[in-house]
Amino acid sequence: MVNLTINGIAVQAPPGTLVIDAAKKAGIEIPAFCYYEGYSLQAACRMCLVEVEKMPKLQTACTLPVGEGMVVRTEAAAVVKARKTTLEFLLTNHPLDCPVCDKGGECELQDMVFRYGAGESRFTELKHHVDEKQWSPVVFYDAPRCILCYRCVRVCDEGMGVGALGVVNRGVLSEIAPSHGDHLECDECGACIDICPVGALTSGTYRYQTRPWEMQHVGTTCTFCADGCKTTLGIRNEKIVRGNNRDQSGINGEFLCVKGRYAFDFQEHPGRLTAPLMRINGKLEEVSWSKALAAVAAKFSEVKSRGGQFGVIGSTKTSNEENFFLQKFARQGLGTANIDHRRSGDIVTLIDALAGKTDALGSVQDAYLMKASLVVGTDLAQEHPLLAFQLRANFRHHDSHTYTVAAGPVREDSYSVAQVRAAAGEEMAGVESLRDRLAKEPELLVLFGASVKGEALRKLVAFVGSLGIAKVKYICLMDYSNSRGAMDMGLLPDLGPGYKPVSAAGLALPDMMASTGLDVLWIVGANPLARHELKSTGAFVVVQEMFLTETAARADVVLPASSAYEKGGTVTSGTGEVQRLHSAAKTMGAKPDLEIMGLIAKEMKLNLGIWANANVFEEIRREVRGYNIPLPTIATGQAVQTSPLNGRVAVASRPDLIQPAGNTLFTSGSLGKYSKKLTSVMEYPGALYKPQY
């Protein structure tokens, strides 16, 4: 450890620590714009200049490593003056249009001037002005506000691996420029907007919507892919106006992709269903909740009493509580084993193959920490942007080794130590070709896509197991925000909650659709008719849905459901992290699926327990293996990883049923189509964006 003194306080820090970080640890703030933890050093803003004894000039604390016996003063007269004058320089060409600037109120420049600057300016010349530019549907750039801290350039290049931003012109005319002359072709993730300390980069969804202090902030879990990012929704007058995660809480820190940041607008899509619909004389017509619920309950009771056939299909986006309650309803309330959902990853085989091992399922954190990663059969940056981000950060900060085995070029190729091309389903040969190199790794995280399933997955686990690597973890990649939870909760015809086999297996999803004998098909938050034909033409179809999807359009009763951003509960990410949902907004007329199911149960006079999230979650903790997790952690908005590896799975998985959606950055199954922002990004020239690796 190195000993130094900062403002008279004795500080110890490991060799190589930067003075700015050492000071922070000691509770001393050294102001900076360009310094940003985790990204390359710039020394451009000159705000962090400090006085160091025996050094003639002021030094930038962001580039100066601690030295033994160093005496640093961060509030010396010379330092205070330098800071003040730097801010004076900075404000010369800044427009000071704070009253209309999105950032006003949460602007680092405002804060900095308030704390360290001067209340007056000696600048009486004309300011340099250039007009604002729109770079994409979601990214706007106002050059005069830009203080050129280059955070956006770095987050895009180093963080996202995209490199769509650059610096053009020079001197006082310098500004940030997008990848293709006048427009951006990029991930549209908006990380540049978030990281911007001032209002230079603004968001297409948020700009001029509100003042920051007029918002409420609701931290919840993104409802799109299975990475489970926490997104903090900004709410103004009951309306979601912003998604970001500036407090760096959650498993994703401040990372969000285009979906987590912008695609919340599906919530207020005009197509949202706000009243139950019933088929009357062949047409769907709005009816009251009581009438609709009564009709559903009556039909369910009637079919149940005569021993008719039910089919129940659950969702990969509804909460664990909803999924658990649905399977309980199906199995205990309706007496059917015909329950399923659309599967996108062979977690069943993985759990079976790893049975008895503890600590063998990788987490989001592991992607950042493990010394080596093997990415098999997936385009991570397109399908799992958070995991891709974590792997890149791991490489950047820890020089980790990444191996890719995939059909096409992938973004990870640019920094991976080996790139093997292998067609989907034929990845094993590619993986085996890396045997010698992999065997030398002390740790390995294996991430695999949906093409690695069944026997291929068992082979992969056996192969990796044979390499003698001390620490190996696996991540089974899946599609949606609660794909993993749907499996864990037992939305399966042959496995109940916690992968416990059921006595008699029911019909799987395609079999239900192909069956001609269904009397009732109950679909909660899924859209199977987009891909399957319903052969039971006479079945009574009940659909709980946000939109009039292909499936809802065929229904006899449609019950309008709340979105994930309008309710509580928990979801489980693909990596097994259980996190809470928090209600951020309301849609008049819609109800959470759990409440709808509870009301149907009530109407049917079934006793399935209290249908409140907390009660159902208590039951999940008791019933579902791996879910006996500490409540306070979940309750405080953090994540806990479940690990259901405590035993073999008695039923073989059905690899043939694993049908991934193959989403890209800008698509997300049926739900993605209802986000105007996602579709606008696709329609923009940026949609030409073909990742060039």
Add this chain to the structure above:
Amino acid sequence: MTFSPELEKRIEKLLASYPSNRRKSALIPMLMYAQDETGYVTRELVEEVARRIGIPPVQVDEVVTFYTMLWRKPRGKYHVQVCTNISCLLTGGEELYEHTCKKLGLGHRETAADGVFSLEEVECMGACSWAPAVQINYDFYHHVTPEKLDQLIDDLKKVH
């Protein structure tokens, strides 16, 4: 985009000058030599150079907008550059520049409609001991007086 065989040869030699994983080093010379042929850096040239080197176009934009000798709009066949920096200023550079403006009817970084001349007030061009100095394209002219400049321009007009 096609280049002349001479330029292709030069680019080939250029790319061979740097380690194979450092092709980006060729960027600035490639733009300069290509600009000599195309007159200025067109959007097409930006994309072409980006493609040849294997970098995103924004990295070419970064460079093109940084270096003053890379032009993003057409220049004249004869690009007249008058230095007014300190050593030239002391020896009449400013008056010479004003004279040239009048003579050509152009201002700083302007190009005549007929495309024959363009004018630029430049920073020190490294002819300080023989000031005031003028560069026309890459040719230096030392101890330039307004009369000498008139003669030069008139001669070029005749050639043209």
Add this chain to the structure above:
Amino acid sequence: MLYNEPSPLETRVLTRRFSLPNSASIDTALANGGYQQFLKACGMTQEQIIDEVKASNLRGRGGAGFPTGMKWGFLPRQSPKPKYIVVNGDESEPGTCKDRVLIENDPHLLIEGILIAAQAVGAKAGYVYIRGEYRYLIDIMEKAIDEAYAKGWLGKNIQGRGVDFDLYTHTGAGAYECGEESALLESLEGKRGQPRIRPPFPAVAGLYQCPTVLNNVETFCAVPSILEMGGKAWADLGIPKAGGTKLTCLTGHVNKCGVYELPLGFPVEKMINEVGGGIRGGRKMKAFIPGGSSCPVLKGDEAWPLTMDYDAMAKAGTMLGSGGVVIMDETTDMVKAALRIMHFYAHESCGWCIPCREGTTWLKKILTRLDRGVGTTRDIDLAGDLAKNMLGRTFCPLGDAAALPTISIVEKFRDEFEAKLRKVQVAVPAFPDSPLVVMQ
């Protein structure tokens, strides 16, 4: 070719082949001692070469004056990475035009200096970075390189000595900042000419993050004569602590402007009156810049008793700099001079850091007003104060280079600023339109 008559007072060491016919050709060089010192170096150890350069007291001729032998000594002896030689021929310091003369008249002297440096550190490749405006020098340099390859002075197994070395030219494209060594390396790597965070210095992590010797053209050109004469004898050409000769560019208001090779420690008075033939029109010298516009300006009276060397100039509060001497007689408008200098730095500021990017332009705007007589005494104070606020706080030395002349001119010639304030003759807009750097 030579653009001015040589002076009999010169000590012609680096320039000694200049007057020969076809001085740039390899035949002329070889017939007149060319490349012989490289052969000598082949018989020396790396330490011996570096020691000889250290003994010569050769200091970097680009402007900063860092001891060359010490700089070479910083390169790691053993390195898994290749080592490079990079020649800084981005001569852009206003008032300086000496490297141009060296390359134009004797490119083989430069190549020989490069080869010796390569021997001293074990480099196998080098680049000569030449500013874009000197395109004709690229042609001259490439011709010389081709000749050297043809005659076996470059390439594989040079002259059968088992030494390999490849040399290439690289053109700049118009950016003063690229004269700063780390910005030059960025430019050489195909990026914007913005300086790097240092340390690490180029000796450890230079071109492509490899150990690199980076020196000015004149510095390399001095090396062959150091080996020829021996470091000590070469040092004795100059004065203690500043060895050898320096190419000095007399510019401005002297009768015989030109580039002259003068020993270090040459008296200013003798330089102006005898080498330069006196001040134009027999006038008085009002101001003196010893080595390019980045140096603090001296009043004429301050300059006369000085000698042209590092310590004497430092003692007088300025720097020897690059050798670009600017002499201003009593007719000079110092406000305009200050404005023109700041115009240059505002134009050349790369924009990377805040104080330089914003400070140079702000100062340019104030000086523009003061030059037009639109201003108050507070503006004069402000100009001086802003320059001081830039000083020592910018990312690279360009900020200091912009601040120092302004501070010195405002302090030393304040009366001229005040006189202009009182001479407002015409209605000038309160906010004169002072176009910024118009790039396109």
